[in-house]
Amino acid sequence: MSDLPEELQTSIDAVRADVAALHGELVRNGLVVWTGGNVSGRVPGADLFVIKPSGVAYDDLAAENMILCDLDGAVVPGTPGSERSPSSDTAAHAYVYRNMPEVGGVVHTHSDYATAWAARGEEIPCVITAMADEFGGPIPIGPFAIIGDDSIGRGIVETLRGHRSRAVLMANHGPFTIGSDARDAVKAAVMVEDVARTVHIAKQGGTLIPLAQEAIDSLFTRYQNVYGQTPQGALS
């Protein structure tokens, strides 16, 4: 692939750097232990995505050892990092990219509280405004699926297609999140763990009070369209 058009190579290099750095956000936010999580990012305008190598310590991850894959999940030969095996979940990430063209990033972790809800096969009810803002409603449970083929990816797509949530709790496994790009998917992974913890603590203290759908809709619309800075005001 060394004879790629310069613009595509530049785009691939940017996604490599972004995906490598975002794995550090999983560690910084306490979402992973050892190597138990992964981030990928789609290469804009190409049938390609970048994902981490399987089982490599987060401290050793770098742009040059990220792995470039096609949308079937096959490693692109002769590219930096292609000498290593891609993440165990590459097939799942690839399935999402093939079937949800609007998705630019996918993340998987075994973060404690979200994975505990997944172990119970229990969706997280929308009882706090932070959930309405970020997920527009409850965080759904996806089917139990064994790693190794399209099963996990199919479960993610069947659960999230047409759903406001960018997070799904795959039963007995843990959260997978999607986003407009890899950073957005990492944000969803951070926020699903945060709300999973809060609602778990609330549930221990007594009866949860559901938010009215009208309030959820209003909060989600505001947060998705008004919250934060315009591109002119953004600092990073």
Ligand SMILES: O=C(CO)[C@@H](O)[C@@H](O)COP(=O)(O)O
């Ligand atoms: O959940 C699993 C394996 O069941 C994987 O996501 C996790 O161990 C991370 O594996 P990778 O290092 O991405 O291959």
